[in-house]
Amino acid sequence: MTDDNQQLYNLSRRKMLAGLGAVGLASAGAGLGTAAYFSDTEEFEGNSITAGTLDMSVSATVVAANEYWVNNGGLGLAEVADSQDAVVGLEVDDVKPGDWGIICFDIDIESNPGYVQVCTEEFAETGGANPEPEQEAEGDADNDADLGEFLLSTVWQDYSGPTDGSSGGMKTDLSVLDPVFNNAGNSLSVAYGEPDTGGVVDGDQHHTTAREANGILDAANGGYVIKDDQGVPLAIGAGDTYTFYLLFEIPFAVGNVIQGDTLSFDLAFKTEQVRNNDTPFQNDPAPGTPTPE
Template identity: 65%
Template sequence: MNADDNSIGLSRRKMLAGLGAIGVASAGAGLGTTAYFSDTETFQDNSLTAGTLDMSVTAEIVAADDYWTGQGVVGLSETADGDIVTGIQVDDVKPGDWAIICFDIEVGDNPGYVQVRTENFTETGGANPGPEQDVEGDDDNDADLGEFLLTTVWQDYDDASGDKTGLSTLDPVFNNASNSLSINYEPSNVGGVVDSDAHYTNAREADGILNQGYLIRDNNGDLLPINDVGNEGVYSFCLLLEVPFQVGNVIQGDTLGFDLVFETEQVRHNDDPFNNSAPVNTTPS
Protein backbone atom coordinates (compact mmCIF):
# COMPACT_ATOMS: atom_id res chain seq x y z
CA MET A 1 0.00 0.00 0.00
CA ASN A 2 1.54 3.34 -1.01
CA ALA A 3 1.48 6.65 0.82
CA ASP A 4 -1.52 7.99 -1.07
CA ASP A 5 -3.58 4.98 -0.15
CA ASN A 6 -2.74 5.49 3.50
CA SER A 7 -3.95 9.08 3.39
CA ILE A 8 -7.50 8.14 2.50
CA GLY A 9 -7.64 4.57 3.66
CA LEU A 10 -10.04 3.27 6.31
CA SER A 11 -9.76 0.07 8.19
CA ARG A 12 -12.79 -2.27 8.31
CA ARG A 13 -13.30 -1.46 11.98
CA LYS A 14 -13.32 2.27 11.42
CA MET A 15 -15.75 1.98 8.52
CA LEU A 16 -18.27 -0.07 10.51
CA ALA A 17 -18.04 2.34 13.42
CA GLY A 18 -18.72 5.25 11.10
CA LEU A 19 -21.69 3.57 9.45
CA GLY A 20 -23.06 2.76 12.86
CA ALA A 21 -22.90 6.39 13.91
CA ILE A 22 -24.67 7.45 10.72
CA GLY A 23 -27.40 4.86 11.34
CA VAL A 24 -28.04 6.14 14.84
CA ALA A 25 -28.24 9.70 13.59
CA SER A 26 -30.72 8.69 10.91
CA ALA A 27 -32.92 6.88 13.41
CA GLY A 28 -32.94 9.91 15.65
CA ALA A 29 -33.91 12.17 12.80
CA GLY A 30 -36.84 9.87 11.95
CA LEU A 31 -38.28 10.04 15.44
CA GLY A 32 -38.46 13.80 15.25
CA THR A 33 -40.21 14.27 11.87
CA THR A 34 -42.65 11.35 11.23
CA ALA A 35 -46.46 11.92 12.22
CA TYR A 36 -49.97 10.63 11.32
CA PHE A 37 -52.42 12.92 9.48
CA SER A 38 -54.74 14.39 12.10
CA ASP A 39 -57.46 17.02 12.71
CA THR A 40 -59.48 18.21 15.72
CA GLU A 41 -62.99 19.74 15.89
CA THR A 42 -64.71 20.74 19.15
CA PHE A 43 -68.34 21.37 20.20
CA GLN A 44 -68.17 23.02 23.59
CA ASP A 45 -70.59 24.32 26.21
CA ASN A 46 -73.32 21.75 25.46
CA SER A 47 -76.41 22.19 27.67
CA LEU A 48 -79.96 20.79 27.96
CA THR A 49 -82.58 22.62 30.06
CA ALA A 50 -86.03 21.20 30.73
CA GLY A 51 -88.91 23.47 29.75
CA THR A 52 -91.56 24.71 32.14
CA LEU A 53 -95.35 24.64 32.21
CA ASP A 54 -96.96 26.80 34.89
CA MET A 55 -100.63 27.62 35.37
CA SER A 56 -102.46 30.11 37.56
CA VAL A 57 -106.21 30.58 37.92
CA THR A 58 -107.85 33.79 39.11
CA ALA A 59 -111.48 33.67 40.25
CA GLU A 60 -113.38 36.96 40.62
CA ILE A 61 -116.99 37.66 41.53
CA VAL A 62 -117.84 40.18 38.82
CA ALA A 63 -121.54 40.74 39.56
CA ALA A 64 -124.24 39.67 42.04
CA ASP A 65 -127.73 40.54 43.29
CA ASP A 66 -128.19 43.46 45.66
CA TYR A 67 -127.91 41.34 48.83
CA TRP A 68 -124.61 39.71 47.90
CA THR A 69 -123.32 43.00 46.54
CA GLY A 70 -124.14 44.60 49.88
CA GLN A 71 -122.10 41.91 51.63
CA GLY A 72 -119.05 43.05 49.66
CA VAL A 73 -118.55 39.92 47.55
CA VAL A 74 -118.47 41.72 44.18
CA GLY A 75 -114.85 42.31 43.26
CA LEU A 76 -113.67 39.54 45.56
CA SER A 77 -110.72 37.98 43.74
CA GLU A 78 -108.49 35.02 44.56
CA THR A 79 -105.60 33.54 42.56
CA ALA A 80 -104.53 29.91 42.86
CA ASP A 81 -100.89 29.54 41.84
CA GLY A 82 -99.32 26.62 43.68
CA ASP A 83 -101.26 26.88 46.92
CA ILE A 84 -104.85 25.80 47.56
CA VAL A 85 -107.10 28.80 48.14
CA THR A 86 -110.55 29.07 49.67
CA GLY A 87 -113.35 29.62 47.20
CA ILE A 88 -116.77 31.27 47.58
CA GLN A 89 -118.48 30.87 50.95
CA VAL A 90 -121.99 32.27 51.28
CA ASP A 91 -124.61 31.82 54.00
CA ASP A 92 -128.27 32.81 54.03
CA VAL A 93 -128.92 32.05 50.35
CA LYS A 94 -132.52 32.73 49.30
CA PRO A 95 -134.61 32.45 46.12
CA GLY A 96 -133.66 35.33 43.82
CA ASP A 97 -129.99 35.39 44.88
CA TRP A 98 -127.37 35.11 42.16
CA ALA A 99 -123.68 35.73 41.45
CA ILE A 100 -121.36 35.51 38.46
CA ILE A 101 -117.84 34.17 39.05
CA CYS A 102 -115.35 34.52 36.20
CA PHE A 103 -112.24 32.35 35.99
CA ASP A 104 -109.12 33.51 34.14
CA ILE A 105 -106.86 30.55 33.38
CA GLU A 106 -103.29 31.51 32.47
CA VAL A 107 -100.72 29.00 31.23
CA GLY A 108 -97.14 30.22 31.04
CA ASP A 109 -94.03 29.26 29.06
CA ASN A 110 -95.56 26.50 26.91
CA PRO A 111 -99.00 25.69 25.47
CA GLY A 112 -101.12 23.46 27.69
CA TYR A 113 -104.44 21.64 27.60
CA VAL A 114 -106.62 22.46 30.62
CA GLN A 115 -109.09 20.23 32.41
CA VAL A 116 -111.61 21.35 35.05
CA ARG A 117 -112.87 18.90 37.67
CA THR A 118 -115.11 18.91 40.73
CA GLU A 119 -114.25 16.94 43.84
CA ASN A 120 -115.96 16.36 47.18
CA PHE A 121 -119.44 17.35 46.00
CA THR A 122 -121.65 17.10 49.07
CA GLU A 123 -125.22 18.01 50.03
CA THR A 124 -127.03 17.94 53.35
CA GLY A 125 -130.58 18.59 54.42
CA GLY A 126 -129.34 20.92 57.16
CA ALA A 127 -131.94 22.65 59.31
CA ASN A 128 -135.52 21.55 58.75
CA PRO A 129 -137.89 24.37 59.73
CA GLY A 130 -141.68 24.18 59.54
CA PRO A 131 -142.06 25.76 56.07
CA GLU A 132 -139.77 23.11 54.60
CA GLN A 133 -141.59 20.35 56.45
CA ASP A 134 -144.87 21.59 54.95
CA VAL A 135 -143.40 21.03 51.47
CA GLU A 136 -141.45 17.81 52.04
CA GLY A 137 -143.43 16.17 54.83
CA ASP A 138 -142.70 16.02 58.53
CA ASP A 139 -140.41 13.00 58.29
CA ASP A 140 -138.41 14.13 55.26
CA ASN A 141 -135.42 16.44 55.20
CA ASP A 142 -133.97 15.89 51.75
CA ALA A 143 -130.95 17.75 50.43
CA ASP A 144 -132.50 19.81 47.62
CA LEU A 145 -130.15 22.74 47.00
CA GLY A 146 -128.10 20.87 44.38
CA GLU A 147 -131.25 20.23 42.38
CA PHE A 148 -132.57 23.79 42.45
CA LEU A 149 -129.35 25.85 42.28
CA LEU A 150 -128.78 26.88 38.66
CA THR A 151 -125.09 26.34 37.89
CA THR A 152 -124.49 27.36 34.29
CA VAL A 153 -121.21 27.87 32.45
CA TRP A 154 -120.90 30.78 30.03
CA GLN A 155 -118.17 31.34 27.48
CA ASP A 156 -117.77 35.06 28.02
CA TYR A 157 -118.92 38.05 30.03
CA ASP A 158 -119.09 41.76 29.19
CA ASP A 159 -117.67 43.50 32.27
CA ALA A 160 -119.28 46.77 31.27
CA SER A 161 -122.76 45.40 31.99
CA GLY A 162 -122.27 44.89 35.72
CA ASP A 163 -125.13 42.36 35.80
CA LYS A 164 -126.46 39.24 34.06
CA THR A 165 -126.97 41.08 30.79
CA GLY A 166 -123.20 40.67 30.31
CA LEU A 167 -123.67 36.93 29.79
CA SER A 168 -124.12 36.08 26.14
CA THR A 169 -123.08 32.52 25.20
CA LEU A 170 -123.85 29.31 27.08
CA ASP A 171 -121.18 26.64 27.03
CA PRO A 172 -122.58 24.03 24.59
CA VAL A 173 -121.60 21.01 26.69
CA PHE A 174 -123.42 22.19 29.76
CA ASN A 175 -126.30 23.49 27.66
CA ASN A 176 -126.88 19.94 26.39
CA ALA A 177 -127.01 18.31 29.81
CA SER A 178 -130.06 16.23 30.64
CA ASN A 179 -132.82 17.99 32.55
CA SER A 180 -133.50 16.56 36.01
CA LEU A 181 -135.78 19.38 37.16
CA SER A 182 -139.55 19.10 37.10
CA ILE A 183 -139.64 22.72 35.91
CA ASN A 184 -137.08 24.07 33.46
CA TYR A 185 -135.93 27.03 35.53
CA GLU A 186 -133.89 29.64 33.76
CA PRO A 187 -132.06 32.80 34.83
CA SER A 188 -133.79 36.10 34.28
CA ASN A 189 -132.34 39.06 32.40
CA VAL A 190 -129.46 37.28 30.69
CA GLY A 191 -127.82 39.15 27.86
CA GLY A 192 -127.29 37.60 24.44
CA VAL A 193 -129.84 35.58 22.52
CA VAL A 194 -130.07 32.06 23.90
CA ASP A 195 -131.88 29.20 22.18
CA SER A 196 -135.43 28.98 23.54
CA ASP A 197 -134.92 25.25 24.06
CA ALA A 198 -131.75 25.76 26.12
CA HIS A 199 -131.48 23.82 29.35
CA TYR A 200 -129.79 25.62 32.23
CA THR A 201 -127.75 23.15 34.26
CA ASN A 202 -128.31 22.67 37.97
CA ALA A 203 -125.46 21.99 40.42
CA ARG A 204 -125.92 18.21 40.34
CA GLU A 205 -125.86 18.11 36.56
CA ALA A 206 -122.77 20.34 36.45
CA ASP A 207 -121.02 18.02 38.89
CA GLY A 208 -122.01 15.05 36.75
CA ILE A 209 -120.12 16.63 33.85
CA LEU A 210 -117.16 17.93 35.82
CA ASN A 211 -116.39 15.12 38.25
CA GLN A 212 -114.94 13.01 35.42
CA GLY A 213 -112.92 15.95 34.13
CA TYR A 214 -114.01 18.46 31.49
CA LEU A 215 -111.38 19.34 28.89
CA ILE A 216 -111.69 22.90 27.63
CA ARG A 217 -112.49 22.98 23.91
CA ASP A 218 -113.02 25.60 21.25
CA ASN A 219 -116.32 26.37 19.52
CA ASN A 220 -115.70 23.52 17.05
CA GLY A 221 -115.35 20.97 19.83
CA ASP A 222 -111.58 20.64 19.37
CA LEU A 223 -109.19 20.64 22.32
CA LEU A 224 -108.06 24.20 22.99
CA PRO A 225 -104.31 24.74 23.53
CA ILE A 226 -103.98 27.61 25.99
CA ASN A 227 -100.93 29.82 25.45
CA ASP A 228 -100.41 29.13 21.80
CA VAL A 229 -100.17 31.83 19.15
CA GLY A 230 -103.95 32.15 18.90
CA ASN A 231 -105.05 32.87 22.46
CA GLU A 232 -102.00 34.48 24.11
CA GLY A 233 -101.95 32.33 27.20
CA VAL A 234 -105.26 33.24 28.88
CA TYR A 235 -108.67 31.57 28.70
CA SER A 236 -111.75 32.80 30.57
CA PHE A 237 -115.16 31.40 31.40
CA CYS A 238 -117.88 32.45 33.81
CA LEU A 239 -120.07 30.50 36.21
CA LEU A 240 -123.58 31.74 37.03
CA LEU A 241 -124.98 30.58 40.35
CA GLU A 242 -128.64 31.44 40.87
CA VAL A 243 -131.55 30.31 43.01
CA PRO A 244 -134.66 31.11 40.93
CA PHE A 245 -137.63 32.79 42.59
CA GLN A 246 -139.83 29.78 41.80
CA VAL A 247 -137.91 27.42 44.11
CA GLY A 248 -139.68 28.40 47.32
CA ASN A 249 -139.33 26.72 50.72
CA VAL A 250 -138.03 23.32 49.61
CA ILE A 251 -134.36 24.37 50.04
CA GLN A 252 -134.63 25.96 53.49
CA GLY A 253 -131.58 25.08 55.62
CA ASP A 254 -130.00 22.89 52.92
CA THR A 255 -126.26 23.08 52.22
CA LEU A 256 -124.02 22.32 49.26
CA GLY A 257 -120.23 22.19 48.89
CA PHE A 258 -117.62 21.21 46.31
CA ASP A 259 -113.99 21.73 45.30
CA LEU A 260 -113.12 23.04 41.86
CA VAL A 261 -109.79 21.76 40.48
CA PHE A 262 -107.91 23.01 37.41
CA GLU A 263 -105.23 20.88 35.73
CA THR A 264 -102.92 21.40 32.78
CA GLU A 265 -100.77 19.14 30.61
CA GLN A 266 -98.35 20.01 27.84
CA VAL A 267 -99.65 20.06 24.27
CA ARG A 268 -96.51 18.79 22.55
CA HIS A 269 -96.43 14.99 21.94
CA ASN A 270 -99.74 14.63 23.80
CA ASP A 271 -102.45 13.01 21.71
CA ASP A 272 -104.48 11.84 24.73
CA PRO A 273 -104.33 14.54 27.41
CA PHE A 274 -105.10 13.45 30.96
CA ASN A 275 -105.47 9.82 29.87
CA ASN A 276 -108.94 9.25 31.29
CA SER A 277 -108.72 12.15 33.71
CA ALA A 278 -105.41 11.25 35.36
CA PRO A 279 -104.52 14.44 37.30
CA VAL A 280 -101.36 16.33 36.40
CA ASN A 281 -100.10 19.66 37.76
CA THR A 282 -103.25 20.39 39.73
CA THR A 283 -104.25 23.84 40.90
CA PRO A 284 -107.22 23.52 43.26
CA SER A 285 -109.28 26.54 44.26
Protein backbone atom coordinates in the same frame (compact mmCIF):
# COMPACT_ATOMS: atom_id res chain seq x y z
CA MET B 1 3.75 3.99 6.38
CA THR B 2 5.08 1.10 8.45
CA ASP B 3 3.13 -2.11 8.75
CA ASP B 4 2.28 -1.35 12.38
CA ASN B 5 0.94 2.07 11.52
CA GLN B 6 -1.06 0.62 8.59
CA GLN B 7 -2.66 -2.00 10.83
CA LEU B 8 -3.53 0.66 13.43
CA TYR B 9 -5.06 2.86 10.75
CA ASN B 10 -7.19 0.00 9.35
CA LEU B 11 -8.34 -0.98 12.86
CA SER B 12 -9.22 2.55 13.86
CA ARG B 13 -11.09 3.14 10.61
CA ARG B 14 -13.15 -0.03 11.04
CA LYS B 15 -14.08 0.96 14.62
CA MET B 16 -15.04 4.44 13.51
CA LEU B 17 -17.25 3.19 10.69
CA ALA B 18 -18.88 0.68 13.00
CA GLY B 19 -19.55 3.41 15.54
CA LEU B 20 -21.04 5.69 12.93
CA GLY B 21 -23.22 2.82 11.77
CA ALA B 22 -24.49 2.33 15.30
CA VAL B 23 -25.26 6.02 15.56
CA GLY B 24 -27.08 5.87 12.24
CA LEU B 25 -29.20 2.92 13.37
CA ALA B 26 -30.04 4.71 16.59
CA SER B 27 -31.05 7.79 14.64
CA ALA B 28 -33.21 5.70 12.34
CA GLY B 29 -34.88 4.08 15.36
CA ALA B 30 -35.53 7.49 16.89
CA GLY B 31 -37.08 8.63 13.63
CA LEU B 32 -39.55 5.72 13.60
CA GLY B 33 -40.63 6.53 17.16
CA THR B 34 -41.50 10.22 16.55
CA ALA B 35 -43.29 9.99 13.18
CA ALA B 36 -47.00 11.38 13.16
CA TYR B 37 -50.03 10.86 10.89
CA PHE B 38 -51.76 13.87 9.33
CA SER B 39 -54.54 14.97 11.66
CA ASP B 40 -57.01 17.80 12.32
CA THR B 41 -59.62 18.69 14.96
CA GLU B 42 -62.78 20.85 14.66
CA GLU B 43 -65.15 21.71 17.58
CA PHE B 44 -68.69 23.03 18.04
CA GLU B 45 -68.48 24.77 21.38
CA GLY B 46 -71.01 26.05 23.92
CA ASN B 47 -73.73 23.41 23.38
CA SER B 48 -76.64 23.26 25.86
CA ILE B 49 -80.14 21.78 26.11
CA THR B 50 -82.74 23.41 28.36
CA ALA B 51 -86.15 21.92 29.18
CA GLY B 52 -89.08 24.23 28.42
CA THR B 53 -91.68 25.35 30.95
CA LEU B 54 -95.47 25.21 31.12
CA ASP B 55 -97.07 27.38 33.78
CA MET B 56 -100.74 28.14 34.32
CA SER B 57 -102.46 30.58 36.65
CA VAL B 58 -106.20 30.89 37.21
CA SER B 59 -107.95 33.91 38.69
CA ALA B 60 -111.52 33.88 40.00
CA THR B 61 -113.25 37.22 40.52
CA VAL B 62 -116.86 38.07 41.29
CA VAL B 63 -117.90 40.57 38.61
CA ALA B 64 -121.55 40.99 39.64
CA ALA B 65 -124.06 39.80 42.22
CA ASN B 66 -127.46 40.71 43.59
CA GLU B 67 -127.49 43.68 45.95
CA TYR B 68 -127.62 41.64 49.17
CA TRP B 69 -124.49 39.68 48.33
CA VAL B 70 -122.65 42.79 47.17
CA ASN B 71 -123.50 44.67 50.36
CA ASN B 72 -122.83 41.81 52.74
CA GLY B 73 -119.79 40.25 51.11
CA GLY B 74 -121.44 36.90 50.59
CA LEU B 75 -119.38 36.44 47.43
CA GLY B 76 -116.16 38.02 48.56
CA LEU B 77 -114.04 35.94 46.20
CA ALA B 78 -110.87 37.29 44.61
CA GLU B 79 -108.42 34.44 44.33
CA VAL B 80 -105.53 33.55 42.08
CA ALA B 81 -104.36 29.95 41.97
CA ASP B 82 -100.91 29.20 40.57
CA SER B 83 -99.55 25.68 40.91
CA GLN B 84 -99.38 22.52 38.84
CA ASP B 85 -102.87 21.50 39.97
CA ALA B 86 -104.49 24.85 40.65
CA VAL B 87 -107.54 24.59 42.90
CA VAL B 88 -109.99 27.37 43.67
CA GLY B 89 -112.26 26.83 46.67
CA LEU B 90 -115.55 28.76 46.93
CA GLU B 91 -117.54 29.28 50.11
CA VAL B 92 -120.88 31.09 50.16
CA ASP B 93 -123.02 31.33 53.29
CA ASP B 94 -126.67 32.20 53.92
CA VAL B 95 -127.95 31.89 50.34
CA LYS B 96 -131.68 32.35 49.79
CA PRO B 97 -134.04 32.13 46.80
CA GLY B 98 -133.36 35.04 44.48
CA ASP B 99 -129.63 35.29 45.30
CA TRP B 100 -127.18 35.16 42.41
CA GLY B 101 -123.58 35.93 41.56
CA ILE B 102 -121.38 35.90 38.45
CA ILE B 103 -117.78 34.70 38.75
CA CYS B 104 -115.22 35.38 36.01
CA PHE B 105 -112.50 32.77 35.53
CA ASP B 106 -109.37 33.87 33.66
CA ILE B 107 -106.96 31.09 32.65
CA ASP B 108 -103.46 32.23 31.68
CA ILE B 109 -100.80 30.02 30.08
CA GLU B 110 -97.16 31.09 30.06
CA SER B 111 -94.18 30.03 27.92
CA ASN B 112 -95.79 27.22 25.87
CA PRO B 113 -99.30 26.43 24.57
CA GLY B 114 -101.34 24.17 26.82
CA TYR B 115 -104.61 22.24 26.98
CA VAL B 116 -106.76 22.83 30.06
CA GLN B 117 -108.94 20.39 31.96
CA VAL B 118 -111.58 21.55 34.48
CA CYS B 119 -112.67 19.16 37.25
CA THR B 120 -114.86 19.15 40.32
CA GLU B 121 -113.42 17.42 43.35
CA GLU B 122 -114.72 16.71 46.85
CA PHE B 123 -118.33 17.42 45.79
CA ALA B 124 -120.58 16.89 48.82
CA GLU B 125 -124.11 17.79 49.93
CA THR B 126 -125.79 17.60 53.31
CA GLY B 127 -129.29 18.26 54.59
CA GLY B 128 -127.89 20.57 57.27
CA ALA B 129 -130.38 22.16 59.60
CA ASN B 130 -133.96 20.95 59.15
CA PRO B 131 -136.40 23.63 60.34
CA GLU B 132 -140.15 23.12 60.25
CA PRO B 133 -140.70 25.07 56.99
CA GLU B 134 -138.32 22.70 55.19
CA GLN B 135 -140.05 19.65 56.65
CA GLU B 136 -143.38 20.93 55.42
CA ALA B 137 -141.98 21.70 51.95
CA GLU B 138 -140.44 18.22 51.65
CA GLY B 139 -143.48 16.51 53.05
CA ASP B 140 -141.39 14.44 55.45
CA ALA B 141 -138.73 14.72 58.10
CA ASP B 142 -135.95 12.96 56.16
CA ASN B 143 -134.00 16.19 55.69
CA ASP B 144 -132.84 15.45 52.15
CA ALA B 145 -129.93 17.37 50.63
CA ASP B 146 -131.62 19.47 47.93
CA LEU B 147 -129.34 22.44 47.31
CA GLY B 148 -127.38 20.78 44.50
CA GLU B 149 -130.63 20.04 42.69
CA PHE B 150 -131.80 23.66 42.74
CA LEU B 151 -128.62 25.75 42.70
CA LEU B 152 -128.18 26.74 39.06
CA SER B 153 -124.55 26.65 37.91
CA THR B 154 -124.58 28.07 34.41
CA VAL B 155 -121.50 28.58 32.22
CA TRP B 156 -121.50 31.52 29.79
CA GLN B 157 -118.93 32.61 27.24
CA ASP B 158 -119.52 36.38 27.15
CA TYR B 159 -120.29 39.11 29.64
CA SER B 160 -120.79 42.77 28.72
CA GLY B 161 -121.25 44.32 32.15
CA PRO B 162 -118.72 46.00 34.44
CA THR B 163 -115.99 43.74 35.75
CA ASP B 164 -115.07 45.61 38.94
CA GLY B 165 -117.43 43.66 41.20
CA SER B 166 -119.88 46.53 41.51
CA SER B 167 -123.64 46.03 41.69
CA GLY B 168 -124.02 47.60 38.24
CA GLY B 169 -123.65 44.26 36.46
CA MET B 170 -126.76 42.24 35.70
CA LYS B 171 -127.58 38.69 34.67
CA THR B 172 -128.80 40.14 31.38
CA ASP B 173 -125.19 41.15 30.61
CA LEU B 174 -124.44 37.45 30.01
CA SER B 175 -124.66 36.02 26.49
CA VAL B 176 -123.54 33.00 24.48
CA LEU B 177 -124.65 30.15 26.71
CA ASP B 178 -122.06 27.39 26.75
CA PRO B 179 -123.50 24.38 24.88
CA VAL B 180 -121.55 21.68 26.69
CA PHE B 181 -122.81 22.58 30.12
CA ASN B 182 -126.25 23.92 29.28
CA ASN B 183 -127.72 21.72 26.53
CA ALA B 184 -128.35 24.72 24.28
CA GLY B 185 -127.78 22.82 21.04
CA ASN B 186 -126.91 25.26 18.25
CA SER B 187 -128.73 28.18 19.90
CA LEU B 188 -125.64 29.80 21.37
CA SER B 189 -126.37 33.49 20.96
CA VAL B 190 -129.17 33.72 23.52
CA ALA B 191 -129.55 36.32 26.21
CA TYR B 192 -130.19 35.34 29.80
CA GLY B 193 -133.73 34.26 30.52
CA GLU B 194 -135.46 33.58 33.84
CA PRO B 195 -135.30 29.83 34.56
CA ASP B 196 -137.81 27.84 36.52
CA THR B 197 -136.72 25.60 39.39
CA GLY B 198 -135.72 22.87 36.95
CA GLY B 199 -133.39 25.22 35.10
CA VAL B 200 -135.51 25.38 31.95
CA VAL B 201 -136.05 28.72 30.21
CA ASP B 202 -137.37 27.61 26.83
CA GLY B 203 -136.80 24.86 24.31
CA ASP B 204 -133.32 26.13 23.49
CA GLN B 205 -132.01 27.02 26.91
CA HIS B 206 -131.44 24.93 30.01
CA HIS B 207 -129.51 26.20 33.01
CA THR B 208 -127.35 23.45 34.47
CA THR B 209 -127.79 22.63 38.16
CA ALA B 210 -124.83 22.06 40.45
CA ARG B 211 -125.43 18.31 40.40
CA GLU B 212 -125.56 18.24 36.61
CA ALA B 213 -122.35 20.28 36.39
CA ASN B 214 -120.64 17.89 38.77
CA GLY B 215 -121.71 15.00 36.56
CA ILE B 216 -119.90 16.63 33.64
CA LEU B 217 -116.84 17.84 35.55
CA ASP B 218 -116.36 15.05 38.09
CA ALA B 219 -112.63 14.29 38.30
CA ALA B 220 -113.46 10.61 38.77
CA ASN B 221 -114.93 10.65 35.24
CA GLY B 222 -112.03 12.57 33.70
CA GLY B 223 -113.41 16.08 34.09
CA TYR B 224 -113.91 18.28 31.03
CA VAL B 225 -111.22 19.37 28.56
CA ILE B 226 -111.92 22.87 27.21
CA LYS B 227 -112.69 22.58 23.48
CA ASP B 228 -113.16 24.86 20.49
CA ASP B 229 -116.37 25.26 18.46
CA GLN B 230 -115.58 22.06 16.54
CA GLY B 231 -115.29 20.00 19.71
CA VAL B 232 -111.49 19.72 19.47
CA PRO B 233 -109.36 20.31 22.61
CA LEU B 234 -108.47 23.99 22.59
CA ALA B 235 -104.79 24.95 22.55
CA ILE B 236 -104.46 28.03 24.72
CA GLY B 237 -101.43 29.84 23.38
CA ALA B 238 -98.53 31.10 25.45
CA GLY B 239 -99.42 34.54 26.79
CA ASP B 240 -103.12 34.08 25.94
CA THR B 241 -106.04 34.24 28.37
CA TYR B 242 -109.13 32.03 28.17
CA THR B 243 -112.17 33.44 29.97
CA PHE B 244 -115.53 32.04 30.95
CA TYR B 245 -118.27 33.13 33.34
CA LEU B 246 -120.08 31.03 35.93
CA LEU B 247 -123.52 32.14 37.15
CA PHE B 248 -124.71 30.79 40.49
CA GLU B 249 -128.39 31.40 41.14
CA ILE B 250 -131.22 30.15 43.33
CA PRO B 251 -134.53 30.94 41.58
CA PHE B 252 -137.27 32.55 43.66
CA ALA B 253 -139.55 29.58 43.02
CA VAL B 254 -137.32 27.16 44.96
CA GLY B 255 -138.88 28.11 48.28
CA ASN B 256 -138.27 26.42 51.63
CA VAL B 257 -137.08 23.04 50.37
CA ILE B 258 -133.39 24.03 50.60
CA GLN B 259 -133.43 25.61 54.06
CA GLY B 260 -130.28 24.70 55.99
CA ASP B 261 -128.85 22.53 53.19
CA THR B 262 -125.14 22.76 52.36
CA LEU B 263 -123.06 22.19 49.24
CA SER B 264 -119.26 22.07 48.97
CA PHE B 265 -116.79 21.32 46.18
CA ASP B 266 -113.40 22.22 44.73
CA LEU B 267 -112.96 23.41 41.17
CA ALA B 268 -109.59 22.22 39.83
CA PHE B 269 -107.78 23.38 36.69
CA LYS B 270 -105.03 21.28 35.12
CA THR B 271 -102.88 21.87 32.05
CA GLU B 272 -100.80 19.69 29.71
CA GLN B 273 -98.47 20.67 26.89
CA VAL B 274 -99.86 20.85 23.35
CA ARG B 275 -96.69 19.76 21.57
CA ASN B 276 -96.48 16.01 20.85
CA ASN B 277 -99.77 15.46 22.69
CA ASP B 278 -102.61 14.23 20.47
CA THR B 279 -104.68 12.83 23.35
CA PRO B 280 -104.42 15.26 26.29
CA PHE B 281 -105.18 14.04 29.81
CA GLN B 282 -105.36 10.40 28.72
CA ASN B 283 -101.79 9.38 29.52
CA ASP B 284 -101.12 9.40 33.25
CA PRO B 285 -97.44 9.42 34.27
CA ALA B 286 -95.96 6.12 35.36
CA PRO B 287 -95.91 5.47 39.11
CA GLY B 288 -92.92 7.13 40.72
CA THR B 289 -92.54 9.71 37.93
CA PRO B 290 -91.36 12.96 39.54
CA THR B 291 -93.80 15.86 39.29
CA PRO B 292 -92.20 19.19 38.27
CA GLU B 293 -92.78 22.09 40.58
